[in-house]
Amino acid sequence: MTAPTRRSRATILEVARDAGVSKTSVSRYFGDERSRLSPDMQQRIAASASRLGYRPNRIARGLKGGQSGLIGMLVADIRNPFSVAVMHGVEQACRAHGFSLMVCNTDNDPAQERDHLALLASYRVEGLVLNVAGHPGEELAALTERDTPLVLLDRSLDDLEADMVGLDNDRAIDAALEHLRAQGYGELLYISEPPERASSRQRRLERFWTKLGADGLEGEVCCLPLDDSPALERAIADFLDRPAAAPRAVLCANGNVTLAVTRVLQARGDTLGTTGLMGIDELDWCGLVGPGITTLAQPTEAIGRAAMDSLLERLTDSRRPPRQVRFSPTLIARGSTRR
């Protein structure tokens, strides 16, 4: 009893022949019209299909109907736990609605963003979740022309009116400043990666400047790429190694910054708390370092689901005006902001 060693999978035609019915009937069986088939026929199709190991070919299906069943996602940095958590939310939502997710990591490289976008377009994705650094104008235009729904994640793009989901950056900064002031810190250093290509970074930065005086705080800002650790060390030393009128704290614009800054502070031998430390983004280890690092947690899974919701809505009604969904952060107070 040798199984037929086949080179390729069974097709709808083979099943039809085997069951003695037409291709159409088999197609209906695997489509959403199973109910329109007689019980007898359903039996025979089911039997043949399972014996032949038939699986509908989604590629062929997509070609005919224009329905690839695919949602595309561009992630600026897959090694950022925040991105992964959001992606997890998007994926769950995709599954729940019968879509599959195709994720492309771009390593914050605009060239890769363009390439991957073209790729996703060539697979005719039915929706797009974008978390990018550059502005892939042309490639994007090609997609939007087809009315492919689009949702921006965490970062918005100039001159692109699209749905957007992310953190309420103003509230995040407000909450951070309020917490730091309440804990008695009077001089702040805000450290961010270069904000040029990430709107959320810009927004946080602006808000920091805006609210600073209002809260009666002194502050300064430092923007630099995290791979330049000497520069980071210098910036932190400049801030901490001089006489000050009030307790000092460092505020980190995101999880990557928190990691880099924590390393520097640790190397310097600073005591967390005495030197305040707070970060946007909650990470696995924030409770473990020293007295614990105070953070503002983002509701990552919810953000992911919201992104998918946006897509689905727009799939139904492509004319709905662009909407922005902004989630509030949750303060997780720990020892790094306790003096």
Added chain:
Amino acid sequence: MTAPTRRSRATILEVARDAGVSKTSVSRYFGDERSRLSPDMQQRIAASASRLGYRPNRIARGLKGGQSGLIGMLVADIRNPFSVAVMHGVEQACRAHGFSLMVCNTDNDPAQERDHLALLASYRVEGLVLNVAGHPGEELAALTERDTPLVLLDRSLDDLEADMVGLDNDRAIDAALEHLRAQGYGELLYISEPPERASSRQRRLERFWTKLGADGLEGEVCCLPLDDSPALERAIADFLDRPAAAPRAVLCANGNVTLAVTRVLQARGDTLGTTGLMGIDELDWCGLVGPGITTLAQPTEAIGRAAMDSLLERLTDSRRPPRQVRFSPTLIARGSTRR
């Protein structure tokens, strides 16, 4: 000057008409036969294509040639940084070879594994990277029957002879025990997640037992799911809160365990180093907690690339006997194993 608001993308036919050539020529232009076209024709096709914004439809291409251009990857736990790092390596290699990667997270759920595998099959992926907990036999058989190349990641599957890439678990355990012994620890507690569905866990466990006596160490083992933190606390207390003849250390079977154990030790107020702590898998924060946590780092990117290499080879020669590639870990010694 209104751009032609088109509902769908330009097709090869439209380009052909616009350029006054045949479909075949356009197909050749975008395939690998550009050289066979006259310079003049190349010019005209290029012009028309770019003006119409034409992109070959990979779905249609896949239908005809059976080449989806897709590699599928099943990841047991996307929130595990180790998995993400490996995935990053796989993705890079995919890109380098003109493939796209379709990643499915299964949350360690065999049901999801089956579903996602069926899905990947329906997209006719040309290769498969598997990191799974269950044993999706039927679905897998369907794929392997088509000679879809397959490579197992970190975990092998019973009665499935396939390529496999991962850590050299024996060397990892040996290195850990040797280091701990050299640092003067004499009684060990090895903590692992349940090994039943992950061969690498089993292998590490066995090796631990095997080598224990040889190194003149006392040891015991504890296997439990990490979501049961009371049980973990109890196990650790049992080990640490009793008189001992020699310094004690906890060895963690992977990064997740290291995280959970570190939390418990911290809550108990143990001093790292005095109580030894060591883990397999290097994580961002291991250098930051207390005196630093000693780890064995896996060469994640290399593992990812090796997985893809396996696939590519097998795509060329499907008869090559199954091969296992095992990478050696790198010891990163820190304060948690310094008494």
Added chain:
DNA sequence: TTGTATGCGTTATCAT
């Protein structure tokens, strides 16, 4: 309830 015929966008085969 079931079947026939056509087309989706592309590549492969066979011509010229």
Added chain:
DNA sequence: ATGATAACGCATACAA
């Protein structure tokens, strides 16, 4: 060097 035409596997309008 270039083109006409037939598949690829499926869904759908239409017919019975």
